[in-house]
Amino acid sequence: MAKNIAFIGLGNMGGPMAGNLVKAGYTVYGFDPVEAARDAAEAAGVIPCTTGVEAVAEADVVITMLPNGNILKAAYSGDDGFLKAAPVGTLFIDCSTVDVADAREASQMAADAGHRPGIDAPVSGGIVGAQNATLTFMVGASDEGFVAAKPVLEAMGKNIIHCGESGAGQAVKICNNMVLAISMIGVSEAFVLAESLGVDPQVFFDVASTATASCWALNTNCPVPGPVPTSPANRDFQPGFAGALMSKDLGLAANAISQTGTDAKMGNLAVEIYKAFADGEGAAKDFSGIINTIRENS
Numbered sequence: 001m002a003k004n005i006a007f008i009g010l011g012n013m014g015g016p017m018a019g020n021l022v023k024a025g026y027t028v029y030g031f032d033p034v035e036a037a038r039d040a041a042e043a044a045g046v047i048p049c050t051t052g053v054e055a056v057a058e059a060d061v062v063i064t065m066l067p068n069g070n071i072l073k074a075a076y077s078g079d080d081g082f083l084k085a086a087p088v089g090t091l092f093i094d095c096s097t098v099d100v101a102d103a104r105e106a107s108q109m110a111a112d113a114g115h116r117p118g119i120d121a122p123v124s125g126g127i128v129g130a131q132n133a134t135l136t137f138m139v140g141a142s143d144e145g146f147v148a149a150k151p152v153l154e155a156m157g158k159n160i161i162h163c164g165e166s167g168a169g170q171a172v173k174i175c176n177n178m179v180l181a182i183s184m185i186g187v188s189e190a191f192v193l194a195e196s197l198g199v200d201p202q203v204f205f206d207v208a209s210t211a212t213a214s215c216w217a218l219n220t221n222c223p224v225p226g227p228v229p230t231s232p233a234n235r236d237f238q239p240g241f242a243g244a245l246m247s248k249d250l251g252l253a254a255n256a257i258s259q260t261g262t263d264a265k266m267g268n269l270a271v272e273i274y275k276a277f278a279d280g281e282g283a284a285k286d287f288s289g290i291i292n293t294i295r296e297n298s
């Protein structure tokens with residue numbers, strides 16, 4: 001069983017995830033260039049390191065939770081990169097949300113450097129899921145890689161799903177979020193249309209949430225205040241899932257749509273709509289705040 005884990009990227013998600021590995025009994029070496037992130041992780045029992053090379057030196061497993069694929073590949077590469085610094089045969093697991101092509105490239109880079117092929121294991125469940133160890137992991141790996149990674153991921157999450165070979169975890173993640181974006185736009189347009197037609201939003205909710213329009217965007221993350229008291233609409237769209245992150249994930253979906261030549265008209269429209277939302281005031285708002293844009297434009 002893996003004992004020493006290097007955790008790279010101790011931000012909003014990575015910090016609490018690393019803390020949960022400590023709780024599960026692993027020795028966790030953590031690195032983040034931001035001192036405050038290292039201090040917070042140290043308070044949760046992580047051994048703070050001032051360089052990534054130091055963090056991975058004794059690792060059985062290296063977990064990365066970084067902003068994007070370019071940062072991931074840069075951190076892996078070169079003389080001061082993690083792939084060179086880690087003991088031969090280390091298991092590299094990337095939990096960041098990155099491009100499918102970047103995930104496959106990173107996996108191959110690990111194998112080429114004498115390690116096991118890298119694993120993509122992006123997550124769903126947000127900061128609350130990271131804190132409570134209830135994340136869903138979508139894993140792209142060989143059968144052998146999945147078996148090796150599963151016990152480690154179980155310390156941080158509730159559902160660990162093997163989605164297929166390298167890149168499949170990222171593929172499932174971006175497809176799921178593309179559906180979420182499209183459904184939130186649809187639900188928001190329907191609320192605004194219902195309002196314009198003189199229908200009480202609560203009445204529309206009562207019918208649609210138990211009828212064929214029922215979905216997570218409506219039933220759980222309802223974009224109007226009232227029907228679902230825990231939804232971000234009740235707290236001025238404080239996230240939740242920020243518009244900037246939705247737009248980032250849709251950018252990855254857009255790349256995949258274009259690379260595969262998929263006829264995803266709704267997906268591409270959602271990419272445009274959320275890009276404009278995130279470029280404007282929506283970056284730090286919950287993505288359900290898109291209803292305000294629709295209302296303003298109506």
Ligand code: NAD
Binds near residue numbers: 124
């Ligand atoms: P964050 O910005 O809070 O954390 C990223 C951390 O990486 C920062 O602390 C940063 O200092 C650190 N970092 C940057 N470059 C580094 C490097 N070269 N080496 C080591 N550390 C480095 O972001 P987050 O919200 O924790 O998200 C991390 C990843 O998880 C992203 O890919 C995001 O898309 C994904 N994700 C986030 C959520 C969410 O709700 N926040 C949900 C699912 C997935």
